[in-house]
Amino acid sequence: MEILTPVFTLLILAVVFGALLGYAAKAFRVEGNxxxxxxxxxxxxxxxxxxxxxxxxxxxxxxxxxxxxxxxxxxxxxxxxxxxxxxxxxxxxxxxxxGVEDVRKVAYIREDECIGCTKCIQACPVDAILGSAKHMHTVITSECTGCDLCVEPCPVDCIDMIPEKNPLQNWHWQRPDPRLQNVQLIVTDQMRKAS
Amino acid sequence: MSIQASHSFYPLPGGIHPSENKAQSLQGPIRQAELPARLIIPLTQPGFAQAHVQVQPGDKVYKGQLLASGNPVTGLNAHASTSGTVVEITEHAVPNMSGLPELCAVIASDGQDEWQKLPPLDPAETDVDTLITRIHDCGISGLGGAGFPSHTKLRGALSKVHTLVINAAECEPFITADHALMREHADEIIKGIWLLLQITGAGKCLIGIEDNKPDARDAMLKAIEDAFDDRLSLVEVPTKYPSGAEKQLIWLLTGTEVPSGKITIQSGIMCQNVGTARAIARAVLHGEALVSRITTFTGAALEHPCNMEVLIGTPVAELLAQCDLDESRLSRVISGGPLMGFHLPHADLPIVKITNCIIATTESELPTPAPQQACIRCGFCTDVCPVNLLPQQLFWFSRSKELEKAEQHNIMDCIECGACAYVCPSHIPLVQYYRATKAELREAKEKELKAEYSKKRFDFHQQRMEEQKRQDEQRRAERAALAKKRKQEAAAGGEQAGGEQAGGEQKEAKDAIKAALERVNAKKAARAAKASQQEQNDTEPGS
Structure with a gap:
């Protein structure tokens, strides 16, 4: 008879947790991955x-x-x-x-050549091009992601992809490459031997 | 008033004691450099907003005349440093770490050195805004090394600062420009400090000076005594590199640790260099733009090392010649100190606002570095780091490009002082690794922000397209429903009135079409008549 106590206990536990899990699976269901x-x-x-x-x-x-x-x-x-x-x-x-990794670019519309066809506006995935039919369009540089998608549809080929920053703003220190002769050393590394 | 130098300070962790090499350039007074025939004046500052060029080639300019104006918030004005003619505005190499050219104005001097000054201001009767505007107009930037526009710093500090720290430490070997300046122009520095106190509203000012310049200290003490201002006190700190770094000096003098990622103003303290203080005094009290600075010329390749007051834009080569450069012994020209400075690829580069020192060195003085070897985990770098970072860890993370881990180990707090690289027995150029990693981290952050923003824009775009589609569909459905209803009604009506009615309706529709066509024809005729009339009108005056 004593065997029944653990059996019932476990059974009740199983039912309770099973119900909980079943509820949780419905209530906290995650849509998608x-x-x-x-x-x-x-x-x-x-x-x-x-x-x-x-x-x-x-x-x-x-x-x-x-x-x-x-x-x-x-x-x-x-x-x-x-x-x-x-x-x-x-x-x-x-x-x-x-494709290869490149500096970040933004689209630039040569406004003299733009005929206002709105094709680039339709192509832009982030609504970064401003303009309306038969009026000159322009790119809002701060919104442009440089995706290139507006270049293809342009019938007069007036869109250029230009680097977002000038070379001076783009420059930064590179890791030293010990194999190269022309290492960009900072002066620190020469000071030590002197003293 | 503390006329005696106070000796209470908070000791700095880490730090190194490289040989000072300061005596060479301090043998004489500050020399006045000869007026150069040609000056190259940079018009933009890398990393700061673009400047608007105000002159054209061929223009006659006076000393102190505006060449290019930066934007009022973060920009820096550039001025002609002597009178003469603008020869050209072109990209020219300037002393910067990248070695990339910047937009410069080349000026041919007329030898007159004629000033065009702004009217002097009486600081007691001038409001703070006008004072800061004057500092902006005179193009003053921090002369300590970073070259941050002073007016931007001051505007950000208004009524937020309780203590002004004046940086007179000059801890880097070889450099003595501030030392020489204090020996000879202590009174002007104190006037500048007084103006800075006036602008910021700070209650006290601590002047931090290293104990290796007793003559400069005495000159400063005397000037403080003459000024009768009990807000000023001078604190002498032990000679140790890098006690002159902004956050390090603030810790030394006040015991305040500026939190990671914060600027000193957020802790209520502003740090200014002595040279900047003097430039501010000259700008306000004399109306002079920042067109010259004191620069140290030193190194074993110079016969006569000295400090010189040089015009911004003077070619380095000319100045080295004035100090009797021995070309045969020269191995390298360095801008800045031996620890934080950088090489100049050649000497046809102008002095810029932040050039505090030019070292013309020989191979025996600063030899070519030994090749980098493997890290032996000695831990010397950790002992000397003044920011209590773990340079060795940071090196591993930098080398393996583990940006996230490097960031977690606070690489952004590295002040790039070079103490770790100085003690490294394996000759690892540590600072260069850190600089590259820091730049990459900044770039990654920028990229991340941009991606987040782009995602928002893209989601909005998608939503907009869907909304449009939904509306189109709705409209179509409505139209279809209406048409169906009409048809039904028509069918119902047809049922009621029988076939005759339907025929009538058809007739009605035909009539409507006929009427419309008639209208169109009438309009066409009217237009044709009008056109012919106009033609007649046009031709009549001619005939």
């Missing part, structure tokens, strides 16, 4: 489609499904490293098939 959001947050959101997917989120979905992580040129090496870190896989070099 949360990892997609996390991956998406690491992508540069240029929506350029260079990866072959129509936007950053579809690319995030393909990565979540096990696709390669090295198809995003605007993100470059740092994005690959962040993705590798998140997904706990080995970082790979950027797949050159999809």
């Amino acid at each position: 949360p990892i997609v959001d996390e991956i998406n947050a690491l992508l540069p959101q240029t929506q350029c489609g260079q990866c072959g997917h129509p936007g950053c989120r579809p690319y995030a979905e393909s990565i979540a499904a096990g696709g390669p992580i090295n198809k995003c040129p605007p993100g470059g090496e740092s994005t690959i490293a962040a993705l590798a870190n998140l997904l706990d896989v080995e970082p790979e070099p950027l797949d050159a098939e999809h």
